[in-house]
Amino acid sequence: MALSREGVADEDTRFIKQADMRYVGQSYELTVPLQEEDLDAAALDEILAQFHQEHERSYGFKAEEEPVEFVALRFSAVGVIPKPQLPKVSPGDHTTTNAIKKTRPVYFAETDGRVDCPIYNRYKLGSGDDITGPAIIEEVDSTTVIHPGYRAAVDEFGKRFLTRI
Incomplete structure (x- = not known):
């Protein structure tokens, strides 16, 4: 994996699964986190419920009777790294x-x-x-x-x- 080649240990690797979804015919998407490992019927029902909830939160309404489409599925690996040490400048002479x-x-x-x-x-x-x-x-x-x-x-x-x- 690319992260291990960058020196990130396996235990410091986090995986993020997301779906960009929208009501059919809309030109904008909402990103919904995916929690389940397997996408069975129950998992899809939960994802749809999350989408409707997020749509209502973002736009003030939901249309549960409307068909929903997946526009993109995204799987990201993120490496947790130590906080970088910022370089400090030398003390000034206070006269400038x-x-x-x-x-x-x-x-x-x-x-x-x-x-x-x-x-x-x-x-x-x-x-x-x-x-x-x-x-x-x-x-x-x-x-x-x-x-x-x-x-x-x-x-x-x-x-x-x-x-x-």
Whole structure:
């Protein structure tokens, strides 16, 4: 099995069986979990009852007299893995001056004009660093603007939390 090749032990493997079902003629389906190992007449009756119940819960009505069709049957194997350890960033120096790349004039409505705004290199900020706005933090795929009256605190994982001061 593919999960064992990925290092997932058999006891950490869970199997999920589901059916996508709908009333004949509808263009949308509902997913119903399948519990039974064998799909005999009693199991099918239970699956239909679950479908009608889920349809009523989702759409406010059920039509037990209408024919129901199976659109898809799905069997998934899921491997339970240990929670990953997120990498932590190094502690900052709490001055953040080493992270400033440059300054440039930036317009903020709160200041009624342009102010010289420090531009920080995101990758040079460490945990515990604080930046008071106005400021901008740049990285390869994102820019964080810290408006006047706000501050950004960097946590141990490098995430920034902005709060009003």
